[in-house]
Structures are given as structure tokens and as C-alpha cells.
Amino acid sequence: MYATNYHRASSVEDAVKLASANDEAKYLSGGQTLLPTMKQRLAAPSDLVDLRHVSDLKGISVSGGSIRIGAATTHAEVANSAEIASACPALAHLAAHIGDPHVRHMGTIGGSIANNDPAADYPAGLMALNATIVTNKRSIGADDFFTGMFDTALEDGELIVAVEITAPLKSGYAKFPNPASRYAMTGVFVAKHGDGSVRVAVTGAGSGGVFRQSDMEQALASNFSAGALDGITVDDSDLMSDIHASSAYRANLVKVMAKRAVTAAG
Amino acid sequence: MANVSMTVNGRAVSGQCEDRTLLVQFIRENLGLTGTHVGCDTSQCGACVVHVDGKAVKSCTMLAAQADGSEVVTIEGLSSGGELHPVQAAFREHHGLQCGFCTPGMIMSAVDMIQRHDGQLDEKTVRQELEGNICRCTGYHNIVKAVLDAASKMGEGAKVAAE
Numbered sequence A: 001m002y003a004t005n006y007h008r009a010s011s012v013e014d015a016v017k018l019a020s021a022n023d024e025a026k027y028l029s030g031g032q033t034l035l036p037t038m039k040q041r042l043a044a045p046s047d048l049v050d051l052r053h054v055s056d057l058k059g060i061s062v063s064g065g066s067i068r069i070g071a072a073t074t075h076a077e078v079a080n081s082a083e084i085a086s087a088c089p090a091l092a093h094l095a096a097h098i099g100d101p102h103v104r105h106m107g108t109i110g111g112s113i114a115n116n117d118p119a120a121d122y123p124a125g126l127m128a129l130n131a132t133i134v135t136n137k138r139s140i141g142a143d144d145f146f147t148g149m150f151d152t153a154l155e156d157g158e159l160i161v162a163v164e165i166t167a168p169l170k171s172g173y174a175k176f177p178n179p180a181s182r183y184a185m186t187g188v189f190v191a192k193h194g195d196g197s198v199r200v201a202v203t204g205a206g207s208g209g210v211f212r213q214s215d216m217e218q219a220l221a222s223n224f225s226a227g228a229l230d231g232i233t234v235d236d237s238d239l240m241s242d243i244h245a246s247s248a249y250r251a252n253l254v255k256v257m258a259k260r261a262v263t264a265a266g
Numbered sequence B: 001m002a003n004v005s006m007t008v009n010g011r012a013v014s015g016q017c018e019d020r021t022l023l024v025q026f027i028r029e030n031l032g033l034t035g036t037h038v039g040c041d042t043s044q045c046g047a048c049v050v051h052v053d054g055k056a057v058k059s060c061t062m063l064a065a066q067a068d069g070s071e072v073v074t075i076e077g078l079s080s081g082g083e084l085h086p087v088q089a090a091f092r093e094h095h096g097l098q099c100g101f102c103t104p105g106m107i108m109s110a111v112d113m114i115q116r117h118d119g120q121l122d123e124k125t126v127r128q129e130l131e132g133n134i135c136r137c138t139g140y141h142n143i144v145k146a147v148l149d150a151a152s153k154m155g156e157g158a159k160v161a162a163e
Helices: A012-020 A034-039 A075-079 A082-087 A089-096 A101-106 A109-115 A122-128 A214-222 A247-265 B023-030 B086-093 B103-116 B123-132 B141-162
Strands: A005-008 A025-028 A047-050 A060-063 A066-070 A132-135 A139-141 A146-148 A160-166 A170-177 A184-192 A198-203 B002-008 B011-017 B049-052 B055-058 B071-073
Touching: A012 A025, A012 A047, A025 A034, A060 A082, A066 A082, A075 A089, A075 A101, A075 A109, A082 A089, A089 A122, A089 A170, A089 A184, A089 A247, A101 B055, A101 B103, A101 B123, A109 A122, A109 A160, A122 A146, A122 A170, A122 A184, A122 A198, A170 A247, A184 A214, A184 A247, A198 A214, A198 A247, B011 B023, B023 B049, B049 B103, B055 B103, B086 B103, B086 B141, B103 B123, B103 B141, B123 B141
Parallel strands: A005 A047, A025 A047, B002 B071
Antiparallel strands: A060 A066, A066 A160, A132 A139, A132 A160, A170 A184, A184 A198, B002 B011, B049 B055, B049 B071
């Protein structure tokens, strides 16, 4: 790891101020991706602004159908939240299957989506749930937030404060984890919303990161059952192809995982 | 440079290190507690697992500065009065190790897992929960046996203590 300067932020304002004081500063949330990347010298921020002690960034609140998750809330906290388990069990299931127990104790929802790894789980969940990403400056819809592989709508220094979700009627998440890394080789989150619409978001497969599968959304809006996806063929032209799986294999996984997610949603 | 203070195995410690110093380096090199191992350096193997504020974390994926003010427990802090912790005893009893390199992390993970599940573990859960700990020689069979045995003994112990 190259040398860096550590700062512990005490509030959102303090964090933004510390980060804006230096061009090469980065926010450090759980650090479960950033620190390994720094250890490999693939990232070399001059300054790290630690968010773990900012109480305004933490916690889960559920009121009626409205869910708000602070950006520095860990995967373990989401996975073990009785409120999330009752309002949106698929999201708790998703969080419970990120990485391993030790990673889940540190890794956070805000850190995950700010990084927007093309094989991360949360981007699919938040896009299918039509989440709103609240930053220190504005609110961004998930469709506009995730702009490409490792790319988001966040501006320099902009800090994610919370994620807001309206609980869906039904939702399910199924992923095919890479047997070694446990990252999604393909993961599909399916959500049926109160207005009757269905959103299907796919992670781990797209060469541009998370995306929505609109033909599946239409099929499921008229018939929310795994069988409704039987006639759909997933186009593999924009899917990733690497040592783990070809694009054709991933195209098939999208369909298989989507069906499992619908079944899990019940 | 960072001035770092924390409680490690019940003892208040402090030291100076670079801001980029990993918690595992601080534990091993500043404090001389070499029971915590560095296995992979890529945050995958779990040989470096310690408890920070009651939670199992990979100490190779946390800066020492991040742990400033925290309570840390390492493998050296488990036994008391010369008596092995039940999980340590179970690993010895069931031969849950061969070369022993992964063992400190395995045991710290097992203690965390047993606590989180209140001692109520089955084989499938133990295997899933060990996802972040890699053993490259024994295989997991005896490790899983050791964790299950320790969980049932600690469960009984907790019951007796409650009564």
C-alpha cells in the first residue's frame, strides 16, 4: 500500500470538508474493497476519510412501507434487521450472502453502491427496488445512479448519506456465486411494486454493469410466475465473457436466476 | 504518523504507526502478538481474523488507525488462567488442524459464529459460516466437527450458568 493520510470524520459536513480539502482523497466506509485495492496498489488515495464514526450515516428505519438505510450500515446489520426482514425479506437475503461473515461485519451499503462493482449484489437490489440514493447534495433514482462499470452519477466529493426504498409487494433475489470469490457470476433481483409494475435487475453479467431486463419485466407484470419467463431468450451481445463464464453461459444464467428469484418471491 | 490506542485482550495499549499500517501489522509487529496470521494478503483467507468491538473482522483489511479506541481480542486473549477456551480445546480434541496456519483465524471465526448463533449450529450452517476462512491442508471435516462440539459444550455451559 502506498502511504496515505487517515482522517476520522465526525459528521457528514466534516467528512465532505475533509474530502474536499484534497483532490486525491477518498471516503473510507467499510473498506472491504478499497483497502484490498490499495494493498494491490491499484488505488492510491492521498487521504482517507473514515465514515465509520458518523452516526448520521448509520441505522435502519422502517415506517409503513418506507425503508431508509443509512449509507454506513453494514451488510450484517441489514441481514439481521427484523424490520428489513419483514418489509423486504429479499433485501435481507441479499445482504446475508455478500462476501463472508467478516466482510459483512465491515462492508456497507453505501460503500458497495459507490463502488458499483459489476458483480456486486446491492446494485441489482436497489435498481429492482427503484431505490432513491440520497447524497449530501441531492436525491438520485437508482436508474440514473448506476451509470456503468465501477461508475456512478456521484460527483467528486459527493457523499451518499442513505438509501430509501418503498417496500415492494413481493421481491426475490437469486445469484449464482463464483465458487471461489462468491461474487455474483449472475444475480437477478425481481420486485413487484404496488403500482403493478415489475422490475428485474441483473448484476454480474452485463459488460456495462447492472442493467434491467425489460422483456422479463413485461412478462412478469402480466403474469408473475417463473413460467412466464419460459419463452424469453436473453441476448448475450452485451454480456461479459471471461475465464469464469462465456456470455452465452451468463445469458442462460440470467434466465435461470430470474426464475429462481420469482419463485423465491412467492 | 498515527498515534493509536486500543484495548487488546483486556490490556490498554498504544503505539505509533504509519497511517497505512494494517491492524494485523500493528498487532504482530508493534504488539508482538504473532498468533494472528497473514495468509493471503488479498482479504480472502481469514487467517488474520480478530474480534473488533465484539465482531469478527479481517485484520488485514482494516487500518490500525480505524481501530483506534476499539476493543480487540486476538487468539492470545481467548484462554484464561492457562485453560484453553472451549473452541481451542475442541480443535485439539478433534484434530481440527494439520499445519496450523489457518487455526487462529478459524478459532476466532468459530467463537464469533457460536456467539452469533447462540450455540445453535448445524453442519450446513458451520460450513456456510466458514466461507471466509480457508484451510489448505486438513480439509474442513475435523474443523467442522470441532466447531459443532464446541458449540454444543458452550451451549450446555451457558445453560448451566443460567440455571
